[in-house]
Amino acid sequence: MNNCLYVNSNTATITTSEGVITKLVIKKFDGTYGDNFTEANVGVTPGTITYGSDEIIVTDINAESVTLSRKGGDNWSTSSVDVYYASPSGPKVAWDKAKKTGTFTMPGGNVTLEPEYYDLATLADNGLTAAVDAAAKTEAPLAVLAENAVTGGTLMYFVIYDENFSQADAIALAEDEWEAAIPTAETIEAAGTYYVWYYIKGDDEHSDTDPQRLAVTVLPEPTYAVEFAEGTEESDKWSAIPNTGVKKGQQVTVNYSGSKKIIGVKAEKKAAPAEEPVTLATPLTIEAITAGTIRVKIDGPLETGMKYSVNGGTKTTITSTTSIEGLKAGDKVQFYGNGTQTQVYGGDTEVSIQGSGDGFQTKAYGNIMSLLDEEGFATKTDLPNTKYVFYGLFKENSTLIDASEMLLPATTLTEACYPQMFNGCTSLTTAPKLPATTLTISCYYCMFSRCTSLTSAYVKAAYIEDDDECGSIFGDCTATGAVLHTAPGSKASWENVMGTDKYWENWSVADDWEE
Known part of the structure; x- marks a missing residue:
């Protein structure tokens, strides 16, 4: 409480750094030892407090200041104001989000610091699931992200084969080792179980989540076959090596052992046959x-x-x-x-x-x-x-x-x-x-x-x-x-x-x- 701020005919402004003003007690002094007083609560609309023919006008109320002025003909000479505050709020910490540092000016007293965190970003239940048909060295995604599954940030990914790679290891990764795009099997050389680590990088109003992982079974790299068109003339004199188990990018050699002059050989990529859907009529x-x-x-x-x-x-x-x-x-x-x-x-x-x-x-x-x-x-x-x-x-x-x-x-x-x-x-x-x-x-x-x-x-x-x-x-x-x-x-x-x-x-x- 700040006591005895005197208000005469001139305007007086109360400004404070002690805390939020919660109440004013305005008093008049009439030459006796008794005080008559009226209270004005800061939370109400500014207005006028009347003492007989005298008035105190309260204006410009906000959290840290209030303006008072007096007029009137009552035969008392002064008025005083007791100012009440909320509990001290302490010094303000100027927080730099980018640098994750803050500063404040030390007051004349001990200070207790209490961090305030943004809520964590969230991923819906089953919002990210392991792919079941990703094959090595293909562009198939390793995970499936449901629509609108992430709130408050962006999913980041990291893929590794080592099953002993821990959450602590994931936390220690440099920021540039994480990718925002859903990883694919394109750079995976062999079939096996791989681990897609992920976390949500929070936006300006959400905190990052801790890394978690998905186990994904990657299928072997697809292989293909080379065959000569039905009805090829002198088919017994033609060969393609290799002609089975051929991988994408592998070189195939076509040989002809006959006596005719060959202009060239046309090669046509066949579309993969459509798989029949599994129904109750499909045997085990x-x-x-x-x-x-x-x-x-x-x-x-x-x-x-x-x-x-x-x-x-x-x-x-x-x-x-x-x-x-x-x-x-x-x-x-x-x-x-x-x-x-x-x-x-x-x-x-x-x-x-x-x-x-x-x-x-x-x-x-x-x-x-x-x-x-x-x-x-x-x-x-x-x-x-x-x-x-x-x-x-x-x-x-x-x-x-x-x-x-x-x-x-x-x-x-x-x-x-x-x-x-x-x-x-x-x-x-x-x-x-x-x-x-x-x-x-x-x-x-x-x-x-x-x-x-x-x-x-x-x-x-x-x-x-x-x-x-x-x-x-x-x-x-x-x-x-x-x-x-x-x-x-x-x-x-x-x-x-x-x-x-x-x-x-x-x-x-x-x-x-x-x-």
């Missing part, structure tokens, strides 16, 4: 992404009835010694079961589809029901009323990287129908959709456990584990940024077991299930 298919071997591992006696074909060719019966060798990139192996002899792929006999070969990678798609009914699988939605129908079918298949288009259409499940189906598939990044809404005993038990690269899973039903329905379904699935996609009504149940300090800490939940 394993496609080779790189060259390798597929074999069916069988523990126990296998009844006849399981078959395979390569690229839609003749169906061949599978035995305990079946090995499908010599597969090239792009070769497709279809699997069938006649539904009579073979109705169960687990239990007393455990059947699992495996792969082998240096760097061999595969993807699985199509209708799982072709293993139960090779003729009518496209319309089949029921499972045999028995246990272990597809128990461990791909267990420990480290070559399988993508099962996003595998179809499991059964909506009524049977006991232990899918347990451990993909257990130990350490390269699997994307799981098939599970459309059932009513679960039963052990139906999903350990279904994806130890899938350490898994980042996307789709389960429509709510989480329950009363009878191990979902018990350990994602046990040891430790990939950073993993997302479970589920129906809106099921989201809360999964959030009870996913997130910080819960069963699966690295997982988040999105209620974006689509049929």
Whole structure:
């Protein structure tokens, strides 16, 4: 409080650096020891305070000053003003955003500093996801950014192969090592798991976020074939070397061993054949992404009835010694079961589809029901009323990287129908959709456990584990940024077991299930 500012007939202005003026107490002195006074609150509109025939006029009020003047004929000679302030605000810090430094003048007293931060920029849930079809040395993006997913800044990216590269390492990167454009696979030489680190560089009113990472499986560089046009004359005297497995930019030599004079050879680039969409009429298919071997591992006696074909060719019966060798990139192996002899792929006999070969990678798609009914699988939605129908079918298949288009259409499940189906598939990044809404005993038990690269899973039903329905379904699935996609009504149940300090800490939940 600043006391006894005297106001006579002249105008007086109160100016202060003590803090915001909150109240004035205006007093008159009439020659006695008693004071009559009137209060004027600074927060109101300026006006006039009257003492009989005398007046104090209050004008020009703001946070740090107020102007007073007096007029009138009352027989008192002076008026005084008590000024009240808010708590002292302290000295002002002149902050330079660009230099991240500030200065202030030290007052006559101790100073406590309290930084004020802008809110963090934000990225929507599932706003940035790993690409599933990026091939080495192509312009395919490594990540997919949803529209309007970023608020308050710009996403910055850095790509590295080293899985041990940490958040601290990312924070230590120089600013010019980050790129604003979504990275592509163009400079990546070989297939493998790469890590896209990203953070949001905040705008003028938002703070930067800490770096996070996405694990992205990069497919092998595409290869192509060279062939002579149908009906080429003297085709036996022409050759092209190499003519298979040719990479973009590689030199091909064309040779002619005949006696005719050749003007030249026309070369025409063919458009890639359009891939047929995966439907319920597509049998369970394993496609080779790189060259390798597929074999069916069988523990126990296998009844006849399981078959395979390569690229839609003749169906061949599978035995305990079946090995499908010599597969090239792009070769497709279809699997069938006649539904009579073979109705169960687990239990007393455990059947699992495996792969082998240096760097061999595969993807699985199509209708799982072709293993139960090779003729009518496209319309089949029921499972045999028995246990272990597809128990461990791909267990420990480290070559399988993508099962996003595998179809499991059964909506009524049977006991232990899918347990451990993909257990130990350490390269699997994307799981098939599970459309059932009513679960039963052990139906999903350990279904994806130890899938350490898994980042996307789709389960429509709510989480329950009363009878191990979902018990350990994602046990040891430790990939950073993993997302479970589920129906809106099921989201809360999964959030009870996913997130910080819960069963699966690295997982988040999105209620974006689509049929």
